[in-house]
Amino acid sequence: MEASARDRKIEDSLLRHVFETGRGFYLIVLALLTVIAFGGFMWMGQLRGGLGVAGMNQPVYWGLYITNYIFFIGISHAGTLISAILRLAGAEWRRPITRVAEVITVVALIMGSSNILWHLGRPELIYLPMIEPQLLSPLIWDVGAISLYMTGSIVYLYLPLIPDLALLRDRSPRLRKLYKLLALGWTGTERQHARLEKAISFMAVAIIPIAVSVHTVVSWTLAMMLVPMWHTAIFGPYFVVGAIFSGIAALMIAMAILRKVFHLEKFLGALQFNNLSLLLVTMSCLWAYFTLAEHLTAWYGNEHAEMAVLSSRLTGAFAPYFWGMVIACFVMPLAILGPKKTRTITGSVVASTFVLMGMWLERFIIVVSSASHPRSQQMWDAGTYSPSTVEIAITAAEFAAFILFYVLFAKLFPLVSIWEVKEAPDEVEAGS
Amino acid sequence: MTEWGMAIDVDRCTGCEACVVACRGENNVPVTGPVESLRGRTIEWLRIERYMEGAFPDVRMRFKPVLCVHCDDAPCVKVCPVSATYETPQGLNAQIHPRCIGTRACAHACPYTVRFFNWSEPSWESPLEQTINPDVAVRWKGIMEKCTFCVQRIRRGEDTAKEEERPVRDGEVDPACAQSCPTRAITFGDLEDTDSAVAQLFKSPRAELPLADLGTGPRVAYLQEGEWRGSVRARSQD
Numbered sequence: 318m319e320a321s322a323r324d325r326k327i328e329d330s331l332l333r334h335v336f337e338t339g340r341g342f343y344l345i346v347l348a349l350l351t352v353i354a355f356g357g358f359m360w361m362g363q364l365r366g367g368l369g370v371a372g373m374n375q376p377v378y379w380g381l382y383i384t385n386y387i388f389f390i391g392i393s394h395a396g397t398l399i400s401a402i403l404r405l406a407g408a409e410w411r412r413p414i415t416r417v418a419e420v421i422t423v424v425a426l427i428m429g430s431s432n433i434l435w436h437l438g439r440p441e442l443i444y445l446p447m448i449e450p451q452l453l454s455p456l457i458w459d460v461g462a463i464s465l466y467m468t469g470s471i472v473y474l475y476l477p478l479i480p481d482l483a484l485l486r487d488r489s490p491r492l493r494k495l496y497k498l499l500a501l502g503w504t505g506t507e508r509q510h511a512r513l514e515k516a517i518s519f520m521a522v523a524i525i526p527i528a529v530s531v532h533t534v535v536s537w538t539l540a541m542m543l544v545p546m547w548h549t550a551i552f553g554p555y556f557v558v559g560a561i562f563s564g565i566a567a568l569m570i571a572m573a574i575l576r577k578v579f580h581l582e583k584f585l586g587a588l589q590f591n592n593l594s595l596l597l598v599t600m601s602c603l604w605a606y607f608t609l610a611e612h613l614t615a616w617y618g619n620e621h622a623e624m625a626v627l628s629s630r631l632t633g634a635f636a637p638y639f640w641g642m643v644i645a646c647f648v649m650p651l652a653i654l655g656p657k658k659t660r661t662i663t664g665s666v667v668a669s670t671f672v673l674m675g676m677w678l679e680r681f682i683i684v685v686s687s688a689s690h691p692r693s694q695q696m697w698d699a700g701t702y703s704p705s706t707v708e709i710a711i712t713a714a715e716f717a718a719f720i721l722f723y724v725l726f727a728k729l730f731p732l733v734s735i736w737e738v739k740e741a742p743d744e745v746e747a748g749s
Numbered sequence: 750m751t752e753w754g755m756a757i758d759v760d761r762c763t764g765c766e767a768c769v770v771a772c773r774g775e776n777n778v779p780v781t782g783p784v785e786s787l788r789g790r791t792i793e794w795l796r797i798e799r800y801m802e803g804a805f806p807d808v809r810m811r812f813k814p815v816l817c818v819h820c821d822d823a824p825c826v827k828v829c830p831v832s833a834t835y836e837t838p839q840g841l842n843a844q845i846h847p848r849c850i851g852t853r854a855c856a857h858a859c860p861y862t863v864r865f866f867n868w869s870e871p872s873w874e875s876p877l878e879q880t881i882n883p884d885v886a887v888r889w890k891g892i893m894e895k896c897t898f899c900v901q902r903i904r905r906g907e908d909t910a911k912e913e914e915r916p917v918r919d920g921e922v923d924p925a926c927a928q929s930c931p932t933r934a935i936t937f938g939d940l941e942d943t944d945s946a947v948a949q950l951f952k953s954p955r956a957e958l959p960l961a962d963l964g965t966g967p968r969v970a971y972l973q974e975g976e977w978r979g980s981v982r983a984r985s986q987d
Contacts (some may be wrong), residue, residue: 374868375789375865445850453828457830
């Protein structure tokens, strides 16, 4: 096939989901908006009545909102791994999935940090930590790390989008002004390409330490406190590993949905799923190793306060969640993705779903089981935490908003980097 | 400079909770009601912890008034992102209510669990609203609050002493809990003044600092006889 004709074909198939809008689009947007509206309504109730309408209490001051916060920011590590690490490693098969991953990063960061709004006792003062920070507070480090990561991720999503924006400017029947503005006068000259590659390479290197720092700092908001099973040095790397782990799982689920809905089977193919599955298994083993190291140390040390938390996880009130997490994060991915026979696209979606549930449970167990067992032992039974309707509704709204942002992005921009695929079409197609 | 501290004689405490009531009245501590209390939303700047020791028929009940220990190196102060909690030069750990944004990080950081969050807007059933102490601000929903060592009484004592051009006398300033204790289990005063009653009690071999091994430097000491030492911290049997 001639090169230009092939390019045209790639463009057509990758721009279709931007140009063609079916009934399904409006239906899903409507459904998501309903869930979000209900969450918003419940939040209004919380604003009026105070956080008492949520299930939190003394000593469990942090609940579902912080769990979601850590979970979503964990997911956001998908983009960094795929687009930065794999780009630097020169893995050609990542070309069609970089943007899918980067969008997850940005949207997950938005959803994750939005939890601060409903978590705070006085959300109207959310600006105060920015203008008058107390720099010793790990929460301030969080603000800094996440702002930096958010900025970096948006830039890193935007840069490789520029050539595709120029394409949209030239080919789109609507919103041409917007695309023209965003395309920054891209004409595709060699000089522009050289500059873009340089900028992307720079960002790819810069974003990795930022991403590592983000989930390290998120873990430090817990680890810096004298709370049993929070106050441990392993939390930084443990959270980073967990973040990348859940990020890969989220990416595979997104890819599986997108390839079906937008007919991207040719680009998001078996090769990509196979390689990501192997990465997922690797991260699963790493995760299990960290989990073992953390819990064994606490068990062997047999410190009274830590044992209370540990036994609540192993045999107590949190045992169903804990063992559910072990099965979902370690047993299932290995059992499904280990054997070649089940390492299929369906298999990776099933395993990824388990991993996402397991990682959400992990964050929940870490936050709530430790919080339920402070050093002041008479407070152990003061309040037990179970999420209220408000918290569940807001959580559902967060997930709905996550999908909505994704759907809207797909309506405006191509989800597969067209120019990058065009650069190496053979590698991409070899995998399909 | 004064450094306020408190010594609590656990052997004297009868668990009558007069201090709890006095604290509530003095500091406008909100009453959350039975439903919210069962959900773990009680606000008690000062609470009595009960410890059952031994097995029937050889049982002993011990009571321990628990309040903010006003740490020298307070974990709560470090984690606040907006400096809503800080340590005053006189060693009080103070909460600035208007600054508080309600992250509740301080509540987790505190190993003594003596910081309280206003889960809903505090309200007083009529005619209880007439009992509100005008010297103490009423808090609102969404913020943390905690024991202040009755800072309003400290300031009043200091003002009186200043007017009379003399230093504050030992025993002149008493928080509501110390004042109301029928067995005089609570002694309050200046730890810097080595002759003060509280400083003497801190030197007593009966004195023990709560969770001393954490290195938070509590300014509240518990006094108890040797035979019971350590057992106060044992897990409650109830």
